[in-house]
Amino acid sequence: MESKLKPWELVAIPLLLALLNLQNLASAVPQVPSYFIFGDSISDSGNNNKLAKLAKVNYPPYGIDFPEGPTGRYSNGRTVHDFIDYMLPFAESNEKNIFNGVNYASGATGIRDETGQHRIKNHKTIISRITSLMRNDSATKSLLSQCIYSIQIGSNGYLNNYFMSELYDTRLYSQCGYATLLVQQLSDQLKVIDIHFSTTQANAPPT
Template identity: 30%
Template sequence: MADYLNVFSAAVLGFFFFIVVTFSEGHKVPGIYVFGDSLVDVGNNNYFPTLARIDYPHNGIDFPTKIPTGRFSNGKNAADFLAEKVGLPTSPPYLSTLRPMLNKNNPSFLAGISFASGAAGILDITNLGLTISMNKQVEYYRTVYGEVVQQLGAIEAQKHLSESLFYIVIGSNDIIKYFNQFNIKLRPEEEFVDSLILTLKQQLKQLHNYGGRKFVVVGTGPIGCIPFERHKNKALECRQEVNSMSLKFNEGLKSMLQELKSELKEINYSYFDSYNFFLNFMQKPASYGFAEVKVACCGVVLDLDPKNLCRLTSSYCSNRSDHLFWDPYHPSEAASSIIVDHMFGGPLQYSFPFNVEQLIAL
């Protein structure tokens, strides 16, 4: 993405720190800083020209405002539900803060900010079209870090950030693109996964260098079971080769997080096993209130193209809450809510070495 977005930052970002957010008893953490892809994008892609945007009906049909917001969902997504768990407003899109017409007294940077962008990947070559890559998200965060230090002073800024959550949801687009773009698939699988893990490790280290201490990291789900992949065979079966790469990535991710903890003693993390949790949805759907786990509520599946997302011309199911998937790629609001419930305070069957609630208490 063109760096024209940075032109506004020096003049505008300082305005958003005019009022200091007080870490009140109603907040379990002072802020949530969100990085990743469309699973947690709350509208960043609305602010630049990209095909990977979703600010049109029927998306948002179950959001409190009943209008599309840029979330790849029929309503709220995981970022919204995590914010609710800790008593904070949803971290707003970073790019919205570069708009001079917004209230200059907006305190949102200290309560958190979202850099997540639909179609983003860990690697620059695996971003699906024009988006904010993970590398770019980290770069934007460094700008925010400088503003936090300017506002609070170095010591208070470090305290503020060390108590905040750094929420990371990334990797799915890298895997999807590996199996759907010929030039990338020329690379051996093991080499490709290793490059993802090594690059993400460096990105997390940069966040640590700029204050990050408590990381919530979500593994990739069984991507071979999303409707987009299932529709590649008549029986709507999961694509096991895609799931196999998800498992390899997740194993590498867990090992990398343990290495980081060994290298950087002051960090702590909560890893959520999205893969096995989603398998539970699919194997025991009725236990979670789902009736359909293979077919999306809205949108069609033809090829790897944004036109397959839910659009105004698409038909959609009347009971969104009984569908695991809203569109061919993304979970429904109901699924996101259940996931965050377990990620936050659920048993350690799916969280390692702590759930989010335990991580906060450290």
Template identity: 40%
Template sequence: MALVPVLLLALFFSLSVIGNAQPKVPAIYVFGDSTADVGNNNYLPGAGKVNFLPYGIDFPDSIPTGRWTNGYNFVDFFARQMGFQMSPPPYLSLPNNTSQVGVNYASGGSGILDSTGNHTLTMTKQIKYFAATNKSNIVLSKCIFLISAGANDIIALLAKNTASSITQPEQFYNNLISNYTKQIEALYNLGARKFGIVDVGPIGCTPGARLLFNHSGACFDAVNVLVRVVNDDVKVMLSNLSSTLKGMKYSLGSAYAAVSNMIANPEAAGFKDVTSGCCGGSSVECTPTTIYCKNRTEYLFWDAIHPTQRAYEEAVLDIYSGSPPFVTPINFKQLVEDA
């Protein structure tokens, strides 16, 4: 993807903030994987990219920005709830690597573990870039630090094993949580105080997992068991950190609960298909030549792994102003408005 379209989007974002009501926080800083990436992978040689149509088909002017969906992702909808018209631009698109309204460091394919995701910005790299960024006069303690990570670490584990024959799972869980703890502590030491964390969704229910692990087409719960253990460990980790790090506040949004609810009650969200991907169904990748559905608002999944824009919007509605099981111990709205 050319640099110019991304810079135009960044300019639009800045102008829209000026012309809009005052945002509820000074800035948003985003970290994580493809669920949060808004185009960083476009600038990384060798990294997976989605800078081509039909990705972005429902983005304004049908621009394939590098978001791993048909339009906006959940970061964009969170930003709107916080008073911004658009979410922060990708870090690698900014000429001087700074932005007055926040920066997005997320990278598709990345993980909490440094061993996850070749050619991507791992969480460790993302935080290093943030540490080196000139953050101007922004008061970081009032900003929101949004993180969505962990799915690729589980997928990488499965790639080396099968869900039923994983060796030393406790070692995996311990390493993952240890790394995640250090990363949040690093951000805290750099000035972060308000953390909006999104857990891992039900990977076993994605179209790709249904096909790969369960030929009957049902969710493969053995994978979801791994996800639930990780999510439970993250919940305990955040509770422990908040009791030891003075002034730390957090909201843990459950992508797992939100997506599972949509799968169990599709009609409530207006979905007609919650098992296959709009682009490519479940058996093939979404490429420039792949046939994709026309009724995209009726699909939960865009491709074999990622949700549609519509699904992201529904999940954010559950998390931002919601209550358990969608978000604990406070919702994102309370986190944002807490002085």
């Protein structure tokens, strides 16, 4: 039987169904309570704006395609994390929004302590706040066990460390030895970020 629908109608119907599906997804109940982001400039949503760093991008032409204009994002528009959800940077966090998640990412940060130890310290600060608000360590651990942790980091370990041997001791390492060092340090930091360590070591010094 020949269809009476016009060609444009054949295209419009699946497009409409797709839009309705996206609308349902947008209004769906969140699958996780919080979203925590660790990273460098690719993930930064404005933390460097309030840090004593030269790496700042809170001015045009950055953000020319972002609704709010320049925000400290190292891009013309959204970061990859913004496509999942908009998480406020740690610099703007408060008791009202930390349960949704926090973005700790900072442009020019890295794995080594010289360029990245503050992100672990900031996460411990947030965990301490959440624990204080919930007034229950077990409840805090239960909440954090359901969260998403996104970690994107590594390039600055070379850009701001390995290739700047005049400032750091990186000339002591071979390429393989330095890569092994970064992997080990990142592994140690992930253990600190892990929920089983976060709530029990909130006041421990950063690694």
